[in-house]
Amino acid sequence: MRKINSFGKEMAIGAIVVLFVFLLYVGLPPAILVMGLLMFGALFFIARTRGGLAMGTAGKKATARKPDYLTFEDIGGQDQPKRELTEALDFLVHREKIQKLGIRPLKGILLTGPPGTGKTLLAKAAAQYTHSAFIAASGSEFVEMYVGVGAGRIRDLFKEVRQQAIKQKRDSAIIFIDEIDGIGGKRDGGQHREYDQTLNQLLTEMDGVQGDESVRVLLIAATNRKELLDPALLRPGRFDRQIQVDLPDKTGREHILKLHARNKPMAKDVSLSKVADETFGFSGAQLESLMNEAAIYAMRESSDTLQTSHLTQAIDKVMMGERMDRETNSEERERVAIHELGHAIVAENVRPESVAQVSLTPRGQALGYVRHHPQQDQYLYTQIVLEEQIMIALGGAVAEEIFYGGRSTGSRGDFEQATNIVRTLIESGMSKLGIIHPQALTQEQWSAENAEILNQLTDRTRELLGKHKETFNQLLDHLIREETLSGKQLRDILREKAA
Incomplete structure (x- = not known):
């Protein structure tokens, strides 16, 4: 096949050279010939690039990503969201019970809240809890300039997760889409046909998840901006549960700090409870960064353990930034x-x-x-x-x-x-x-x-x-x-x- 393609290219080049010589022979000015060849080459390059890109993006399949082994016990500071999510996930785990009570299976769960509060971690833990096949994606992965590409990727995503579940001999699968506002934004009737088709395909796939299928697919999505989502996406029957994942309270902050302190040598006089007091308004991601920065300060001072002073400096660093060497008059x-x-x-x-x-x-x-x-x-x-x-x-x-x-x-x-x-x-x-x-x-x-x-x-x-x-x-x-x-x-x- 490669030899045939190579032979075709040589024939095309030869034909162009012969045509160029013939046009010179009949008296056509060389400048016009050069301009014509350049325009022909540009059009050929654009057509080939567009065609190749469209084929490549449309044919690109979503890849299954095995989540890190993470349980709900490994996530601190979100007791209420964990309870709500666990209850919803039990519909996947206890099928006989929900069928007996006539409960319709949930099709979607939306996690909303500020950045860094653990929405992605909850989705990973959900896959472990239900022993489901798991695929993760971002809303930006489905946005393309060519109409129909995003919709094709949505179809591939649901098809791929079902195939993974069958291959792993599991009867349930979870799709996690982070930053879903990238494809689920409100439709304003404008000319954004690609966005509309992608969202329409997602709605269709969610509606097509029937309770009698051999593989039950649950869509979990996360966003920081729920108010931007299209109402059709939020209605019951699609995202049946909307779980708010807020900033942790003092008890939650202390739990998170203890989780991130497990692999760090802490001095005996360090009080994580006091650190939790001083970090009001911190997200889980900021608390993780705090512990990491404290370890860096300990390394700079060649200390074998993390001292209270290191944690204090880390709090200032996370809140206000790194110490600067500015000289003021x-x-x-x-x-x-x-x-x-x-x-x-x-x-x-x-x-x-x-x-x-x-x-x-x-x-x-x-x-x-x-x-x-x-x-x-x-x-x-x-x-x-x-x-x-x-x-x-x-x-x-x-x-x-x-x-x-x-x-x-x-x-x-x-x-x-x-x-x-x-x-x-x-x-x-x-x-x-x-x-x-x-x-x-x-x-x-x-x-x-x-x-x-x-x-x-x-x-x-x-x-x-x-x-x-x-x-x-x-x-x-x-x-x-x-x-x-x-x-x-x-x-x-x-x-x-x-x-």
Whole structure:
């Protein structure tokens, strides 16, 4: 076959050469001949590339990937999602029981939640729990510029997983599609025919999964943006269960830390419970990164075990980035110190015992930072708590105003945080506007209410810091000299000045 193809190519080249010589002989200008040959070659290349790519992508089959051996016990911090998922998976495991009760088998399970919370791990554990054949894919793998390619890959995916189940002598199979919003987005009636055909094929395959088939296929999908999915995909009979996978609470964080500490030598005085306290809002992926970074810090110091100091540095690294070797001049260094002390003094006044450390060490984009003691996991906030948080955010800029008469660009992130909290206040009905739908407000009303709230809280912050102006000098000398100021030292100086 290769010899025939090679012979055909030689014949084609020979024919083109003969035609070129003949056209020269009859008097056609060489420039026109060259341009014609170039256009012919370009068209031939495009046609061949498109045809080859279309054939290659359409004929590409989904490959079965055997999941890592992972059980639900190996996943920490997601007890509720694990219970919901296990109950749904029991429909695959206990077929006789569901048939006796007349329960329709589930066809799809949608896992939603923030990034890094363990949605992919839950899907892998599901395959082990049910002893099912397993294929994993990403939504982006089905998106092509050529119409029909994505739909073909969907068909191949379901066909392949059934073949794998039969080959492995299993009566159930699980398909996991991560980031399903890549193919399951809302259809807007536009010209995205490829996206529509791919989604339509997925809907058809899900509808075709019948309970009397020899291999029962369950589709598990994950997304961070459920609101983008097409309603036809979310209706009962397709994704029958929608399981929210949220950030872990304190108990869950401690469990995750213990799982990732199993292969690491920990010092005897290390308290993972305390680390769990200090990592409120961390996802499972961030906690895994924290333990890994702590091990790296231990390696840098040639330590045989992970110490509490390594974990503390790792928390700062995950939250704010790596320590930077930026050299600042004395004026800039003093301004940063004033700024951070403004945050710390306000925090200690509105939330006593909350400051753990004030540092001038640059990390990520921050030239300095204030580290707070962990608070109890909190999911509901009152107006007083939100206003205090805004005052803490404004403390740095107000301190600069008091000492320098103006602000700097270092307050940009603080202002963004403050305005986000103000939005929460307004949308929660805690402003003078009362209970109102956010879309009912014009841009002018938003701006006016936002400015009024921020101006009132700025005045309160300025009044509070004005009472501690003399304290700044003593705190400033210590912070510039040592680069760090512990929360205890801060509180001792504040009490001494107040006495």
